[in-house]
Amino acid sequence: MISPLLRGLARHRLYTAINLASLSLGIAIFLTMALIVRYEADYDADLPETSSLYRLDQTWTxxxxxxxxxxxxxxxxxxxxxxxxxxxxxxxxxxxxxxxxxxxxxxxxxxxxxxxxxxxxxxxxxxxxxxxxxxxxxxxxxxxxxxxxxxxxxxxxxxxxxxxxxxxxxxxxxxxxxxxxxxxxxxxxxxxxxxxxxxxxxxxxxxxxxxxxxxxxxxxxxxxxxxxxxxxxxxxxxxxxxxxxxxxxxxxxxGELVPVPFRQIHFRDATIGTGTISRALVTILGLVGLAALGTAGINHINLTTACASLRAREVAVRKVLGATRASLVRHFMAEAMILTAVATFCGLALCEMALHVIGTLGGWQLTLDPVFCGTLCLAVVLALGAGAGFYPAMILSAYAPAPVLAASRMPAGGRMGARLHALLVTLQFGFAIGLAICTLVMTHQARFVRMMARGIATEGLIVVTSAADDSLVDRQDVLRRALATVPGVTGVERSDIYPHFVTNGDTFSLDTTPENGATLNWGFATPGYADLYGLTVLAGRWFDPQRGEDLRETRRLQPTVRSVVLSRAAVEQLGIGSPQAAIGRLVREEDAAPALRVIGVIDNLRLNGPHEHVHPLLFYGLRPGDRARTAVAMHVRFSGVSAPDMIARLHAAWIAAVPDVPFAAETVSDILAQDSRSDRAHGLLFGMGAGVAVGIAALGLYGLSLFTVSRRRHEIGIRKVLGAHSGNILLLLVDHFLRPVLLANLIAWPIAWIGMRTWLSSFDQRIALTPWPFVTATAGAVLIGYATVIAQTLQAARQPPARALRNG
Structure with a gap:
């Protein structure tokens, strides 16, 4: 039974190879996306008896x-x-x-x-x-x-x-x-x-x-x-x-408390801006996998039905020899099942290779679980083999033997068949173009997040986070001096305001309107912190070590007036009209003394992720060697040496100064790169999907163009005898093949625009959704389609009419 089935597939090797390649790619993307969806949906699933467990979240209104x-x-x-x-x-x-x-x-x-x-x-x-x-x-x-x-x-x-x-x-x-x-x-x-x-x-x-x-x-x-x-x-x-x-x-x-079911925490945290991936994005990735699988199935149907006439004589002979339509349907369905099974094995191998790349860039620890993947592969073979094989089997088994054997040429499928093929190609390229647009937008946004103005100079900076250990409160100055002597270090400052987060927050109000409070994040910073990070002073000045009221050991020292520096966002939160108007104003923390006089306003610093609003900041001054209420981190600027070498040098100096506390440090560039990591990973997934979808569509278009050109050689010969030039023939064929590619934009553009507009709205700072990703994706699809069909169309257009009429 197997031998005749394999013989049927081997007789048309090129079309079988195209089918196998497209099915393998589609199944690989489907399996990859399925594993990611399972990974995200199974968050916290390994913890037993959590159905009655809730986290209480705090909501401010x-x-x-x-x-x-x-x-x-x-x-x-x-x-x-x-x-x-x-x-x-x-x-x-x-x-x-x-x-x-x-x-x-x-x-x-x-x-x-x-x-x-x-x-x-x-x-x-x-x-x-x-x-x-x-x-x-x-x-x-x-x-x-x-x-x-x-x-x-x-x-x-x-x-x-x-x-x-x-x-x-x-x-x-x-x-x-x-x-x-x-x-x-x-x-x-x-x-x-x-x-x-x-x-x-x-x-x-x-x-x-x-x-x-x-x-x-x-x-x-x-x-x-x-x-x-x-x-x-x-x-x-x-x-x-x-x-x-x-x-x-x-x-x-x-203010209220909200009970959040434990199994919903993962996606809930993404919704409130503290997680990395939303449920909607996971759903979209699952749909991308299904669409890739569907595209591969469509390609199989399209190519098999288009090439059905090549097997018309085979069907006719089988029927003459006694084969029934039911037996032929079973035969062709079995062929589709075998082809799908082989493609599933190939797709599984491609998926395993893709998992290494995805795990490295996206942070997912995905494995090919035998039970899950085995069940999924079996379902793919049965569903895709039966679903994609049924319609071609019905078309092939419907040929009547007498007309086929009597005709000198094979049946071509008619106008309805041509329209069906064009529709299926349009759907394939619509999906591919839509994914390509999403990939371009996501990649551009991730690049924007990496490069966006944060209000700080990010290169040549290291944050020694271990300096914030509570046991170092009384040894901060010794440690600071030790790090400052390391070769290559050009500055060491202290602050508990990090380039990626700030811990403390309280309510402050203007002295004249204590009833109108605003929540500001606050922290300490030494006088050189502004120069170290390249802060932009919009009005007033930064802390001056020569002015006694600027720098204090603690922030609640009475009865003197403390000096503070605000960010532009803090000025807006307090209801002050402009940075210049804030200079000299008095600010108070709730029920706390002393009063705080604003001596300067700096431009906003983005110390949080791109999805959140910029935090309003209030800085207290701190002498480099003074003891703060809590330990603060060391911020080190260096030059003339690579970052890994500098971290190694700082580590050695640290061990010599405080061997009882472990060393931990990270470059500011690496810290801020984490903000765009998840978005880059998501863009990578969409890019993989887009690349595979375009590849599947191109393979299908290649197979169709190869078959169509061979079927139209007689027509081409007649046109050339009647005076058509090679250029006219080439234009006619290219227009025929590329029209579905252009029509695919009517599907892709509106869906991609809505999806990307929604996705970008989750960012506090984002790129504008311009036409260029849409035009670029469309131009790329057209070029790929043109490159796919140009070889055989050019050959057909240049063929002498006598040879075309003789072989047509």
């Missing part, structure tokens, strides 16, 4: 502003939730933090999580060594992931081993080793330890608006959610903590 949701909430609510809502059975506070870890002679920086003792009743992490129930029974107990157990102890059986964390002198005892969560988990807990006794005085526990981490609740009865949601409205005013009710209303408006 101020008059005249859009509601702002924060991923997490202040812990002020924790003591009251169970008494206000009996259906909330458990509450968990979690504070993530990066801390130095000492194990033997090793000192490394590791992620840690301060949690309540009942952590493991919320997250049933798989225990590899130890007992979850007693893992956090004592304050000095810790649980570590298997990766850290192997890293520090060489075995996962590390229960009973000890570690020192930060500057705590006591040894922490490992009581549990748990399996590392997969990459597609929202929370990677690292070293899990109990909240310390002093946590009761943390600002996150006493003040609304201070969010140090997520607050989880367990609600076993889903039917209680509507009443809980209603009760959490205005919850901040009902339990104000250390804030006054008026302060809450001024700063947060109608």
């Amino acid at each position: 101020l008059p005249g502003r859009a509601p702002e949701e924060i991923a997490g909430a202040s812990f002020v609510a924790a003591p009251f939730l169970r008494q206000d809502f009996p259906t909330i059975t458990e509450i968990l506070r979690l504070v993530p933090q990066s801390q130095p870890v000492h194990a033997g002679a090793r000192v490394e920086q590791e992620d840690t999580s301060f949690v309540d003792p009942d952590f493991f009743s919320f997250f049933r992490l798989r225990a590899l060594d130890g007992d979850r129930r007693s893992a956090l029974a004592e304050p000095a107990n810790i649980a570590i992931p298997a990766s850290l157990a192997l890293k520090y102890f060489g075995t996962i059986h590390a229960v009973g081993r000890t570690m020192r964390i930060a500057q705590d002198a006591r040894p922490f005892v490992v009581t549990l080793v748990y399996a590392d969560p997969p990459r597609n988990a929202t929370y990677h807990f690292g070293i899990i330890m109990r909240l310390p006794s002093e946590a009761a005085g943390w600002q996150a526990v006493t003040h609304w608006g201070s969010t140090w981490g997520p607050l989880f609740v367990r609600i076993p009865d889903a039917g209680a959610l509507p009443s809980i949601r209603a009760g959490l409205r205005h919850y901040m005013a009902r339990h104000p903590g250390a804030n006054s009710v008026q302060t809450i209303r001024d700063d947060m408006g109608d």
Whole structure:
């Protein structure tokens, strides 16, 4: 049975090869997109019993502003939730933090999580060594992931081993080793330890608006959610903590808590601007995969039906020899199944190669899961083989033997057949052009994000983040001097305002209008910080070390007036008309002294991602050697040496100065490149889809042009006998083949315009959606189509009419 099937495919090798290539490419894209969709949709799926787990998000709603949701909430609510809502059975506070870890002679920086003792009743992490129930029974107990157990102890059986964390002198005892969560988990807990006794005085526990981490609740009865949601409205005013009710209303408006189901957190974070990929984009990627598969199937139908006449005599002979139409349908369907099965195997191989590129650039850890991929491949063979093979099988099996055997030429398919082929080519190129437009727009936006003005000079800068360790508060000046002596270093400044984020935020208001507050992010900076980062001063001046009121050790020193510098966004938030008008104005933090006099206004700094609004900033001055309330990072400018070499030199100087604290540093260029990484990865996926779609469409067009030219040689000969020139013939054929490519724009342009306009609207700063990506994609498709058909059309146009009439 197999031999006749293979013989039928081998008889027309070129068309079989074209079909096989297009099907393989389409299946490869489909499998790749399916794996990405599965990866994103399965976020947090490995954690058991999370269906009743919710994260409470904090929402601020101020008059005249859009509601702002924060991923997490202040812990002020924790003591009251169970008494206000009996259906909330458990509450968990979690504070993530990066801390130095000492194990033997090793000192490394590791992620840690301060949690309540009942952590493991919320997250049933798989225990590899130890007992979850007693893992956090004592304050000095810790649980570590298997990766850290192997890293520090060489075995996962590390229960009973000890570690020192930060500057705590006591040894922490490992009581549990748990399996590392997969990459597609929202929370990677690292070293899990109990909240310390002093946590009761943390600002996150006493003040609304201070969010140090997520607050989880367990609600076993889903039917209680509507009443809980209603009760959490205005919850901040009902339990104000250390804030006054008026302060809450001024700063947060109608503040409320929103329970977010745990399995929805991944896409919810993208919606509120703290995640990387939205559900809509994942859905689009899935549709791209389906469309690629559909395009390959369309190409198979188009090419098989167009070339059906080549097998008309074969069908006629089979029918004369007794074959029924049903048996012929089964035969041709079996051929399609075999071709699809081979293409699926090839597509699987192409998919595996693509996964390495996608994993490197996009951060996805994708693997060819045997069960998932096997099931998907079987479904593809059955669905695509049957779906794409049925219509051609019906066309082929319908030929009547007598007319076919009596005719000197094979049936051509008629005008309806030609229109069907043109429609299918139009759909193929429409999909390809649409993806090409999306790829160009995404790539341009990602480039814009990398190059957009951030208000800082980004080259030749390194941020030594480990300098912000709390244990270095009293050693900052020693450390600063040590780093400043490193060869190649041209400047070292201190600040807790980083080029990619700022931690602190409070409400400030003008001294004359204390009732109109604005939330500003604030931080310390030494006098050389402005020159180090190339800040643009719009009005006034930066901090001057010769002026006593400019630089102070702490920001709440009384009774003097402190000097501050604002960003342009902060001036706008405070309602001051212009940067010049802000100079000399007095600003106060809520219920805090001293007054703050504005001495300068700088241009905006984009310290956050491209999807968020620019943060309004307030700077306090800090002497280079003074002790701040908290440790701040070192910002190092260098020249004359490569970034890796400079980081190595700084590391050596660090070890000599503070060997008890692990070193961590990153270039500003690398930090800011992360903002566009996800968008570049998404553009890469669309680019892969566009390239494959264009390739499939080009293969189909090539096969159709090859067949059509061979069928029209007789017509071409007659036209040339009647006086047509080669140029007329060439124009006629090229116009015939490229018309569907041009009509495809009627499909591609509106859909791509709507999709990209929606996507760009998620960015705070974005490119304009101009016609050039549309024109470029169309021109590229036309050129590819022209290059695809020009060889055989040119050959047909130049052929002598006698040979065309003899062979036609």
